[in-house]
Amino acid sequence: MAKKQVPIIEGLFTWPSDRPQLLASKCKKCGAYFFPKVPYCGNPDCAKDKANMEVVPLSNTGTMYTFTIHTAQPALPFRMEPFTPYGVAMVDVAEGMRVLGMTTTTEGLKIGQQVQMTVGKLYEDADNEYITWMWKPVEK
Amino acid sequence: MKAMREVAIVGIGQHPWGQFPEKNMQEMGVECTVDALKDANMSWRDIQSAAYGAYMWIADRGGVPSLLMGTSIARMMGETGIPMVNCVNACASGQAILREAVLAVASGHADTAIAVAADKSAGGFFRPQLRDPSPSKFDRGAENDTDYIRFCMTGETNPAYWAMELRRRMYDVGTTDEVLAMAKHITSQGAVNNPYARYRKVFTIEEIKASKYIADPLRLFEICATSDGAAAVIVTTLDNAKKHNKKPLLVKAITIGTPTFGDPTIRLTFCSAYPRPGVLDLSESRNAINVIYKISGLQPADIDIIELPDNSSWHYLVYLECILGLKAGEADKMLMSGKVHPITGELPVCSGGGVAAQGEAVVAQGLSQVCQLVRQMRGEAGDGQVKKTKLVNGLAQTYGYAGNNAACILSKAW
Secondary structure, three states: OOOEEEEOOOOOEOOOOOOOOEEEEEEOOOOOEEOOOOOOOOOOOOOOOHHHEEEEEOOOEEEEEEEEEEOOOOOOOOOOOOOOOEEEEEEEEOOOOEEEEEEOOOOOOOOOOEEEEEEEEEEEOOOEEEEEEEEEEOOO | OOOOOOEEEEEEEEEEEEOOOOOOHHHHHHHHHHHHHHHHOOOHHHOOEEEEEOOOOOOOOOHHHHHOHHHHHHHHHOOOOOOEEEEOEOEOHHHHHHHHHHHHHHOOOOOEEEEEEEEEOOOOOOOOOOOOOOHHHOOOOHHHOHHHHHHHHHOOOHHHHHHHHHHHHHHHHOOOHHHHHHHHHHHHHHHOOOOOOOOOOOOOHHHHHHOOEEEEOEEHHHEOOEOEEEEEEEEEEHHHHHHHOOOOEEEEEEEEEOOOOOOOOOOOOOOEEOOOOOOOOOHHHHHHHHHHHHHHOOOHHHOOEEEOOOOEHHHHHHHHHHHHOOOOOHHHHHHHHOOOOOOOOOOOEOOOOHHHHHOEOHHHHHHHHHHHHHHHHHOOOHHHOOOOOOOOEEEEEEEEOOOEEEEEEEEEOO
């Protein structure tokens, strides 16, 4: 039986899902977005009223703003087994946010390319695979 | 500082940067406190107010006494009952506590105050304080710790962030590998005769470009190491400073910078940004610089010597632009022209080799930069003295992650 896929930290993206999306907070008053979710709007000129904040899924496609390929292995609590060099990117999504995330590949990454959000496994135990959100380049 | 007393640096003390497993942070703090008192021709009982850097990595070492650094150093110095504050503003802590000491004197609350920071950060990438990779085991919400989320779920280390900013810079303004290597090569020439530097050798362009990628396009020799270090700075009224030291340095301006809402940067320890029109990146750094120019009434052209936070070659370029008000890309040309050579430049930058040659001792870094400015401006840097003789105004800026910044301008007062 396939192992269960479990987010390393719950609540950051819609899961389980065939089309996962990051979960952000949107301020109903000023329209600002925040990821991960926040209890109050971070706009200094906006009311600190929890009732203004709603949880919204972000567009699951975006544009690569920049990236790096990380070749050194970070220590715990980062855990990737087996370790391989990995990509980290900043991606612009339609809501006007710039969002961090690993990439599914280290090959062919380019500033300006279209990417799609997906999930990927970093490690597993006897029961579960532990996943995070990742950006996957889209062929065009 | 308007409507306040003028404040001057009257004494400095610095412990060399490096790895010192035989000493604890408090010992290092006492050593540089004693040196600073000697330099100021003062005794411990002359100090009426004190501000300390609170050590950040207590999950690794030091424990609560190193978080509450002031009273734990006072146990060694001897308790005198003075006000003490412990401050964490990430790597900008050193200048943040100097500001605290300066304000204590400027306001008249104290006549003489000290800022002390001691730090043992040596040992690889900075990482979250929660170390368990399985957050479900915690009885607290890891979902609220964005530092933990960015590290565990995006693999973003500090150099990864710097590398991403750098790649975008290369795309936008064409910064080259040659320029990145030159930033390290040129600053390393300042370290050779700086007894406080950790790496006192010249790194050649060839060996820098041959060093391995950590997070491409940044190579091992283009990012700073992590180090142990400690420093202390004593301030007093300008009038009193002149009685104690022949070469007091007026603190013309000192401030802490924090970000502006809408900054497009995804700062370290965070996972997103919400860029707003008209808000530039590095807003915390630009805010600090704008404030010290405004307070001092000075302009970039008035600055004779600079200590900038070259935590990586990317930092060197963007902070040169930030401090001098240059357009993106202009620092590359200035660097290659030799104008900012640490020793022979007409505008010496990172005269002691900078953070690249020291390695970062987080909370002490800002004080180290100030000590280096003071030695140069007094003409006491020995074989490492810059060739330029007109050193009236010096500027130091410290980068701290998560949107923490600090900057100051010192002026010759003799």
